[in-house]
Amino acid sequence: MMNANGFFFFKFKDETGMLNVIMDGPWIIRSQPLFLNSWTPKTKLEKKEVKTVQVWVKIHDIPLAAYTEDGLRLIATTIGKPKMLDSFTTSMCMDAWGRSSYARALIEISADKDFREEITMAILEPEGEGFIKETMYVEYEWSPHRCATCCVFGHSSESCLKQPMKTRKTFQEDPNRNIQK
Template sequence: MGNFLGAKPKLKQVDEFVQKYWKNIDRPIVQYYKKGWYSFRFLSAHDMNEILKVGPWNMGSSTLVLKQWTPTFSKEMDSISIVPAWILFPDLDPFMWSENVLSKMASVVGKPLFADLPTTFKFKLSFARVLVEVDVADDLPTTLQLTSPYHGITQQRIIYEWLPHYCYCCRKLGHTNEHCKFTKINKKFAETVQAKKVVQEYRPVQPAVTPPATVAQDSECHVPG
């Protein structure tokens, strides 16, 4: 499953993008799912992993975030926060470049998927690179503590190659709270309510003044005899 962070392309554009840049695998079937999500049906798990290893993919000003489908995806798609991300372990001792050790180290961050080819075959020893499923809604660690038989307890740095923005207001990827439309709507509503708020003032009620009673007089004066 894939979602474009930024401008949403049309299905034809996505299909042309796949045909142009995913040449090292059999062409997958691309379909529009819903709510901005696209499905990519690969012919094998190997093809899917080959694409995940190279991502994330950029298409113009948009970034394609891919996530493996699960039976609960439809329920989680509106508040999805777990995405694959590449993490780097710089200046890692060569004797720790085993699949078992790297997997345990990456588990501190999230669910390890696989290492890239230079890490697997130790072509570049300046850093180890592992793809991990991380929850961007959490506070991700930037260091981890290692216990080495040669160096004792040391602090290992963790570098995140790329992480998408996450909004805690609407629980979606691609923007932060400050740029969330719901935050702006709520702020505008609060300002409107504040402007229209009526302040009641106490005003004492003045008692009504009753005019004095008048007696009607006849035109002739009656004198008792």
């Protein structure tokens, strides 16, 4: 059931089923996250400011030396708080054979940081004489609107109510209004 304010209500057979659904998240429907909370008659229905979201991220061009669970976790920490790798990426790390053109990870991203598009990593050369710089590219499967002013997800900086209104050119102020082609 959905109410007029955009809240959805789900009914479960028992509390165990409800807790399983809440704990098995995050839930993403049509590329949009679904934030779940248990309800009681005392619950106040209000949309809270969202300061963190979990997003599936693809990291491309990972050096072979870093394609391990620990290496991928270290790389993911430059984007946010790593939650888990997808099953395909995990199996490639565990079996230590082959690799995809990217690694896929669920990462909790904070609204107070910009989205990373590139990650540069120094890798020790095989002979131990210096380092090689490797650049990896980050692709977000879903990217929420982020306001750098409020440091929240849900609206963009351009539509933020805390930003001053941009002055618009009116018809009378347009010097080209009488020019004909």
